[in-house]
Amino acid sequence: MTAPPPASVALEAVGKRFGAGPEVLTSVTLTAKPGDFIALIGPSGCGKTTLLRLLAGLTPPSAGAVMLDGVIPTQARDHLSFIFQEPTLLPWLSARRNVELPLRLQGMEKASRREKAEEMLRLVGLETVAAQYPRQLSGGMKMRVSLARALTRRPGLLLLDEPFAALDEMTRNRLNEDLLRLREQAPFTAFFVTHSVGEAVFLSNRVFVLAANPGRVAAEIVVPFPYPRPAELRETLEYQQVVARATAMLRASGGATMKGTAA
């Protein structure tokens, strides 16, 4: 399968409210160039997850426009993959058949989808557990299967909603390194929602800090480190300075929220 090039993303004055409720997101304007790795951080209730769901076309915007490669998300779904907070594996399918699922739904025939799934499992280091069922796998392994499944479609845009939040720090770091390595092999544009500033800085080239009530973009931090990034990046002073700066901005956005709520 030929991989589509990484997608470009444009949000133009996007607003979102559910029913008659208050705006969850208001006038969000941002663009991502092909290959951008964008991290979204912000206090709870700032609409990070809603933003991802808008990009995935799981919910329509109530104002403004969301464009992926110039079309609305529901028309671009061939080229996007979503990784949820939970691994969302089908418990009745083996790891390999879970990874095959997107290709199976596209109608690819058995032998070639099996081959692709096995290749993806190799890439995430799980070729030995291909025949096992989700309940036999650890939390980190399940997330790897989920990652492999998302990448079998060779997405131009990968949306990740706090995918590693439930994992221990060591496993999370390993998965972050794997994610960047996989991106070198098959480039994609990414939006990554996280609560961990360190994770955001390690992965992304741009960090957007969101503020809540209503959700909006409060600041953008450009992360200057070139890819590929070695694991040792985390131990450098420069990395820790960026993390400190982002943490300060996150605190500022959260503080503003609390004042806003009290008023």
Added chain:
Amino acid sequence: MSGTRKTSQWQSPVLAGAAILALWYAAIAVFKIPAFILPAPHEILAAVGREQASLFPAAWRTGGVALAGFGAAVLGGAALALALASSRRVKAAVYPWVLVVQMVPVVVLVPIFVIWWGAGTPSILAIAFVISFFPIVASTTLGLVSTDRGLLELFAVLQASKAQEIFLLRLPYALPYFLSGVKIAATLAPIGAISGEFLAGTTPDSLGYLLLIYRSDPGKRPEVFAIALVACALGFLFVGAVQLLSNRLLRHWHESAVSAE
């Protein structure tokens, strides 16, 4: 490891059974309970032996009718559950009426069915069907409408068609629910058949009919208990078969079957 688990799995029910038998004999001895009130277990077994020429063909016949009613309930129940789960409006319209039928006691249904179809096998089969139908409808419908939201969203992002969503997600997701309904139905179908035979009272060579005969003969009290024993065995046969099937279908993924491995 699994060997010790297997032994302990058998150990406790066998021990409990032995304790119950001991209590039984003790109660008979201590309170001097006469055999026509409560026969001792060996007397019941002896009655089974004495009456085997009529008991086993009757059990065979009752089992067959129960199986037919049960099979119809499995197919019909699953079909109705699919219809109910397909739309909120269908469910709102039909479900209360399924409940209404379920609320009518068997003793009332039997004469009605006898009026409609006569006092033969069709009426008995209908009782076995009605009594085992509802648990299958209820639990399968629940399974079909409680599909995990995250998985549904995954299928939406993956652009699955409606048919793919049903066959690759909703149906397998509902399978454990369906099987638990089938298991309850399996306990009920023989009860329904025997009750039907007893209440209609005209199908010879059936357990319910034998019960009528034994009951009216004071010299055949252990035989009444023998019917209870055979009915139990029949029920266990039904449930055991469903349990085996269920473990086989769910063995890789569902906790209920995993712990039984």
